[in-house]
Amino acid sequence: MTDAAHDLARRLGRQAEAVCRHYLSAGRRQGHYWQVGDVRNSPGRSMFVRLTDSTKGPAGKWTDAATGEHGDLLDVIRESRGLPHFSDVVAEAEAFLRLPRSWQVAEAPVFRTNGPSRDPVTSACRLFAAAQPITGTIVETYLRKRGITALHETGSLRFHPLCYYRLDPREPIQPLPAMIAAVTDLRGRIMGIHRTWLAPDGSDKAAIATPRRAMGHLLEHxxxxxxxxxxxxxxxxxxxxxxxxxxxxxxxxxxxxxxxxxxxxxxxxxxxxxxxxxxxxxxxxxxxxxxxxxxxxxxxxxxxxxxxxxxxxxxxxxxxxxxxxxxxxxxxxxxxxxxxxxxxx
Known part of the structure; x- marks a missing residue:
């Protein structure tokens, strides 16, 4: 990223909460962070945007605990608005900040969100593929504890013994067992996944703040x-x-x-x-x-x-x-x- 783009990101960081309220309206403030489902403004609580400068980093930096993605407020503007070109991101940011158009910055190259995958569908498919059928696992135990014994045609459910969980980016990642459910469209294509973290013996959900979370494109699916x-x-x-x-x-x-x-x-x-x-x-x-x-x-x-x-x-x-x-x-x-x-x- 150019020095001018860094400066633009810093300017956005000074108004981090206003940026979040505008571009991540599905979320809400939680202490010194803005909490939302993901950088595309989905409902949820797995993404955290830092609202104030701290020893952990400057305001405007964010992390999605579900996918490992991280970035700054220019990434937020790009992803939440679906802008394909960096020049469009700059124009949108400068309009928000009420700055004159900076043509030099607008011609900067396209940048990428940091992390293993920008696409939550790719992350969902990867996680589902890494899981195993539920037969003989604690997913079966958990469902039977809920009175559910009819487990025919449950290929959309799988078990992952070590599915990452983190409520807050300041906390360490916890690998916990989980029931993984594939969210599909009418053609059977995976569009997202739903995770239910479980107690190690399958007797109940895990004793964590949010034992259920979804990821991906869920609307209509x-x-x-x-x-x-x-x-x-x-x-x-x-x-x-x-x-x-x-x-x-x-x-x-x-x-x-x-x-x-x-x-x-x-x-x-x-x-x-x-x-x-x-x-x-x-x-x-x-x-x-x-x-x-x-x-x-x-x-x-x-x-x-x-x-x-x-x-x-x-x-x-x-x-x-x-x-x-x-x-x-x-x-x-x-x-x-x-x-x-x-x-x-």
Whole structure:
């Protein structure tokens, strides 16, 4: 980077919080850092931007603990705005700082974000490839502890014995066992991954601040179980969806990982009926209403499946398989009761 570009990065660093509020609006301030999902302004908490100068480095420097990427506020502007040329980055930065256009800086060469990979999809694919099938691992133990015993068609789930975790760039990286879930598009291509860090014996999630994190391009995509024909079910959490498959073993399902992503999930071609697996909270209600409206606008029948408690995994653990089966029977379209193998208690 040229001296002029370094000067521009330093100027941005003096207004680091204002830069973050403008270009990383999905995040929020946490002490002396701005915390967000990644440099492309995804929701989350794995990226930290230093807001003040310190012995650890100048304001504006950032690290993504999930991917190992790091850089400065010029990188933030480039990635959050999707600017392909350095001249565009400079023009955007100077406009933000209300500086006259510096043509000498604008002609500087394109630079790259530091770290093993700028592309979160590449990082996601690499992590999923390094993991192993869940059979005989503590992922199986963890899911069975949650009452989930139907583990057919779970190729989208894998186990990684030493998946890196770090909440804060000031802390050391912890290698912890984790369940890795592939987030795919409608063609089956990996677009991201979801990590659930686990206790060493699989008895519960790991005792860390944020045991669940996603990485990659999640919008419209999901963790998928089964092949969709004309009917499918979609919900938020992996465990919620796997609980449903315990009594609807042949129903294709998708876990969108959050209420916001559920409301935006893509519909497969030829989909005729969509079961919306609802979580009973305000965010779940908003996702339900949005998804019903989207489905109806495209001629897809939308049917809501509602749990007694907060979600279907809570129901499964509290009431058992038979009670969950009975509750679902009366919510399904009659032809789907037989089709998806729901049997009488």
């Amino acid at each position: 999901a963790v998928r179980f089964g092949r969709v024909d004309d009917v499918m079910a979609a919900g938020e959490g992996i465990e919620t969806i796997l609980s449903l498959r315990g009594v609807l073993p042949s129903l294709p399902t998708a876990a969108a990982l959050s209420a916001a992503h559920l409301s935006a999930i893509a519909f497969p071609p030829g989909l005729r009926r969509l079961y919306i697996v609802r979580d009973t909270d305000p965010a779940g209600n908003r996702a339900r209403d949005s998804l019903i409206a989207r489905a109806n606008s495209t001629g897809i029948e939308a049917i809501v499946l509602s749990p007694t408690l907060g979600d279907f995994n809570e129901d499964l653990r509290a009431f058992g398989v038979d009670a969950l089966r009975a509750r679902l029977r009366c919510q399904l379209a009659p032809e789907d009761v037989v089709r998806f193998s729901v049997t009488s208690p």
